[in-house]
Amino acid sequence: MSGSTIGTLFTVTTWGESHGPALGAVISGCPAGLSLCEEDIQKYLDRRKPGQSRYTTKRQESDTVQILSGVFEGKTTGTPISVVVFNQDQRSRDYASIRDVYRPGHADYPYDAKYGFRDYRGGGRSSGRETIGRVAAGAVACKLLHSLGVQLTAYTRAIGPVRIPEKEIKLTEIPDNSLYMPSNLYAGKASDYLESCMSEGDSSGGIIECLVNGIPAGLGDPVFDKLDALLARAVMSIGAVKGVEIGDGFAVANAKGSQNNDSFSIENDRIFKTSNHAGGILGGISDGSQIFIRAAVKPTPSITREQQTVTRDRKNTTIAVRGRHDPVIVPRAVVVVESMAAITIADAMLRNLPARLNTLQEFYSRQI
């Protein structure tokens, strides 16, 4: 299917441009009977909204969500849920200067190469505002997952060289700082680093991690819809993400089998693993332990420092990108990573139901 839809049973279609009238998503296949209201979605959107700290764009947007379908008397009906956020502060004139110039690190040139032209206002569809639809859908997925005992926690692990050591991670401190770091101490260091980037007209990359707890064993559909494969796709589809790891990720390259294998053990008649290098997924199927995802986020490409580039009509030029840009994307992308993971896992939970014949037999024997 076209590239704007993700999922097999729990599907999400997003649409909208940075400076168009609105952005939104259609969530289809959400089971009937889930309590859902606009506030459930709004609180996720507020986490990605601009203006939460001095490290985010100055654009003023309330990003108020409306549910247009799929909910009746406070519950999902099983029909598609359409959500919309209307744009308010579209200062398109800011972008006239980049109409004919390709910004380094941005998608301007590939969009032109593919489609022949582009909506250049604020990056059009390639803007970070595109994630509004992802987060709105992610909020629905999270609500669904909560009702099934699954909880997601995402946070900023690193900003530039400021990386929180594993032992210093304090998940309770995530809401305390506007960088969504699980350490107020390192959030302070990261702020200092960002100030220095800003003073140089530069920007910073970082790392986001996402933990999924309460996940049952058995999710994922080998061999191409393995859970880790679909998580990698979902997270890599976020603009600015350039790497994805599950569990130990690239560290496995340097490990031996005896180190990397997680032993199984029995406790209270249940199987568990005594370590979790695998990040909760073996052979592409969840193993019942915590799922661990890590994403590398590149520095904001819009910087005020002068850069070498070219014009649409093939002339060399320079550009210093003005406008309202975040010196770091990472904090606002935390909820986007969480959303994409939630959408993927929600779909996997629905798909997993008919894995065994006796589940079907039991379900339909009660029906009749």
Added chain:
Amino acid sequence: MSGSTIGTLFTVTTWGESHGPALGAVISGCPAGLSLCEEDIQKYLDRRKPGQSRYTTKRQESDTVQILSGVFEGKTTGTPISVVVFNQDQRSRDYASIRDVYRPGHADYPYDAKYGFRDYRGGGRSSGRETIGRVAAGAVACKLLHSLGVQLTAYTRAIGPVRIPEKEIKLTEIPDNSLYMPSNLYAGKASDYLESCMSEGDSSGGIIECLVNGIPAGLGDPVFDKLDALLARAVMSIGAVKGVEIGDGFAVANAKGSQNNDSFSIENDRIFKTSNHAGGILGGISDGSQIFIRAAVKPTPSITREQQTVTRDRKNTTIAVRGRHDPVIVPRAVVVVESMAAITIADAMLRNLPARLNTLQEFYSRQI
């Protein structure tokens, strides 16, 4: 669709178990008119065949491919291409001992948790032999890409701690050593390391890289079928892969925008980038420069060292995995990574055709 099929227009469906009668793939949507014979596929399968070095399983398999459909008078007809490899050396008795025990690092437990039971012989569907279908299909994708001017090169970048420095990479040396490393010098070091692993009854992980040259700008379909997203999914779906990077990958986290952005420049009236931190993909669309993919491969989980684990009936036990196993998966997985990248890019090239109205208008105006 079910988890055994990948792709939108150029699709691949794989099937088969390690110790079943055969394994294979159905490649559907390959354009008509491509020259194709069994030898084209066989040479890719030979690259993943066991018995190429002392670091691969002792299982004896010729892995001879047959084309059962979709080719007529030496050319693809546009109908599905079915390929099959019959198993020969299925010593299933080797596996009776692990019927009721979950091997650490393997998919035994999650398969049981999902499906209620499993084909335990050689890992069944979760065996490395599953990749036969991927490589057969990848060979077709590569043939198609070659005819369009696109070339893929994959190789082993690291085995355990033995990592080839960027400056020492010599692509011409890849075929010289059985580890598929672009450096005979480092291949020697890696062999030494593998010997030490084997002497300890242990195994090693590593890193595979894949380069794609000759790629046009414009491939990829935002926002969920971005080229990097689909590559990440395709590569992460390979058993043992735990991390995927595009371009600089995780290194972007530590970079500044001024370092990470690739400048554009004009030469001979064509646009090119003066660096390639992005790995050939911007905003999820190819930018016309080399695509760069890196995959982290975990150590072979089957090791002869004793490990703590549990039985199907929930009792603690220990296991030392016997059988015929590779002390390192990486060299044989090189062609698998190349195959998955090729399948993904072939599909993207087909999907990209109708991106612009005038391409359609021109095509159909000539038709009538």
Added chain:
Amino acid sequence: MSGSTIGTLFTVTTWGESHGPALGAVISGCPAGLSLCEEDIQKYLDRRKPGQSRYTTKRQESDTVQILSGVFEGKTTGTPISVVVFNQDQRSRDYASIRDVYRPGHADYPYDAKYGFRDYRGGGRSSGRETIGRVAAGAVACKLLHSLGVQLTAYTRAIGPVRIPEKEIKLTEIPDNSLYMPSNLYAGKASDYLESCMSEGDSSGGIIECLVNGIPAGLGDPVFDKLDALLARAVMSIGAVKGVEIGDGFAVANAKGSQNNDSFSIENDRIFKTSNHAGGILGGISDGSQIFIRAAVKPTPSITREQQTVTRDRKNTTIAVRGRHDPVIVPRAVVVVESMAAITIADAMLRNLPARLNTLQEFYSRQI
């Protein structure tokens, strides 16, 4: 994927309930560069809008469409096109009486059986208003097809027993009457018949036909995405349609091969068929002649005559459906059939592009 999306490259996702805030569609994969404005869509919606004749519901809806994304400076950009129609005249109180009763011929009972409850206001998602999204997307598909030389014409062939004989069909008279019949004479007879139905508190079925001209040979993807298969699905997915025919349809059962086969002949060095029993599709692929589709539409199930039925809590009762209902669905469904055919053919035209290797080779050789 979930049931709210149709298509492979040109995809349509619809959403919305009869008495929710709005209804709409997301059209994804439309090629870039197509001129498109709201008026292009509005004129299709006006053809299905209530209040065009005395045989349609009295509900007052302007059904004004807004384009929220995917169009920039009057042209499609290749990104998803989101369209929305806000509801205005939702007299939900009319439906309180049917909250706990299953209307015969309606989807009330199956929706409850599937989802556990339903949005009972005006039929919710199973209302005829659901077709707003289909028609809005169909308008875009028609605009795209026009630009490729393909024209669709749909009309009412029969209302109840009033069926226009083949020789009396005058396509030019379709716009002359509110029943969209290609014969003002038979439209008059049909009106008389409808008056008699209404006087009895009853309703009428009918037949819709759709012609597609200017279609190239080669569309359709055997074996499951044959053009006739996808047309049948698209048209049968319209509420109230109970039968679909291509070409001679059920008449072929009674024909001999010598009668049913269409002979080929050469004229001006081009191949054409001397008859068209096949309705323009052979082996699931268009043959270049006119495509002919016929759909059977059942009578409006909402009738004021008393009917036997049951309550949600399993008690026998009777019902006489009040509210604002069309005594015949057929005229308003004409544009829906045309829309679904257009959506299907547009997708087939996009998918057909990479059927031959040399098309790809030519396209990409020009790119670089």
Added chain:
Amino acid sequence: MSGSTIGTLFTVTTWGESHGPALGAVISGCPAGLSLCEEDIQKYLDRRKPGQSRYTTKRQESDTVQILSGVFEGKTTGTPISVVVFNQDQRSRDYASIRDVYRPGHADYPYDAKYGFRDYRGGGRSSGRETIGRVAAGAVACKLLHSLGVQLTAYTRAIGPVRIPEKEIKLTEIPDNSLYMPSNLYAGKASDYLESCMSEGDSSGGIIECLVNGIPAGLGDPVFDKLDALLARAVMSIGAVKGVEIGDGFAVANAKGSQNNDSFSIENDRIFKTSNHAGGILGGISDGSQIFIRAAVKPTPSITREQQTVTRDRKNTTIAVRGRHDPVIVPRAVVVVESMAAITIADAMLRNLPARLNTLQEFYSRQI
């Protein structure tokens, strides 16, 4: 996805040409734990095998099926089931004469128009032998459905003008005659009619009906994956089918609402319908009553009477098709219609599981 795969969770991919080495199917997503052996499939293939009566092709094929994957110790494992039938009696020389001529009523011309050339031997992929994969997969679907209490019955309703009146249908007589008619009396009349067709070098069309009993209410996914829409697509995708009806089909056009609506009633505290004009589907969702499908099958296009046609190089000519052809396709297509209906319903039964949140909650609460 490409046109060779059908289904969302229970998916079927078919491949193979009339005169290639083999034909087959990959069935993916079948739940684990279903008893399955080759004999289960063989008995369905035997129903479509040539040589069962004097009205079928003289080609000698045992059509012996092999299961190559997905079954272990007599049960499905949840992994893809690959089935293959090797061709034996490929007298390709019979077809040399039609290499450069387009047979009327066949797909020769559209295949050339689409792909540039074709495997002309026996029609290649457009041959009736293509249905081997459908029937093998249909056998698996039927086995699955039986285990869930669903039974399908298909039969020949009409051959040419010989149509069994509704009151004369005796399902018990279907196996008694080689035409699969539920009336030995009418089977005799049909034989007489076929003899007269053969004596004229001509062929006959007919009608197939399929009944589905034991179906639960709630199957089907509005709005584009309504159960009737997917059944229409599945059945129309069979070569030679030109029309599909659900329930009363085209007869609804002439009915009034009061006649066509099925009343509900309560018996033994269960809801049932007192009639079944709807054919078991309301609003695209099964209503728990018998599903009724009817398909129109065109006459065999291969006839020995001389016909007007053209050559590949655009010259007028005539043709009298030699070779081994059935004078009527209908009897052998009965099991194909049943198979396609079974595949569609099996998929719908899997997809329906997560329609309600409480099903998911109950399933996963037991898991942990």
